[in-house]
Amino acid sequence: MKIGIRKPSPRKSISARTTGRAKRAIKRKVIPGYGRKGMGWLRDPKRAAYNAVYRRTTVGLGDVFKMFK
Known part of the structure; x- marks a missing residue:
């Protein structure tokens, strides 16, 4: 299980x-x-x-930028 900052994937982001x-x-x-x-x-x-725990224990770049606003 990953904990911390997610590595961004431009391909998956565009696909979504x-x-x-x-x-x-x-x-x-x-x-x-x-x-x-x-x-x-x-x-x-x-x-x-697994997804419920993952969503609560990791952060993405968007979440990091929201913390500084």
Whole structure:
């Protein structure tokens, strides 16, 4: 488990920002429960627990810049 500052990945950052609205709309129609809050715990509890801890124990560059504002 990583604790501390995350290493930024420009490729993943661009990918996250450019995933289209249409793609998400199609997934919502096709996959039951897609995009609903808490579905990760039902689908894969081990992964959801890991992600919950990871989100609380690491910081990114955006979080570092927010601390200085």
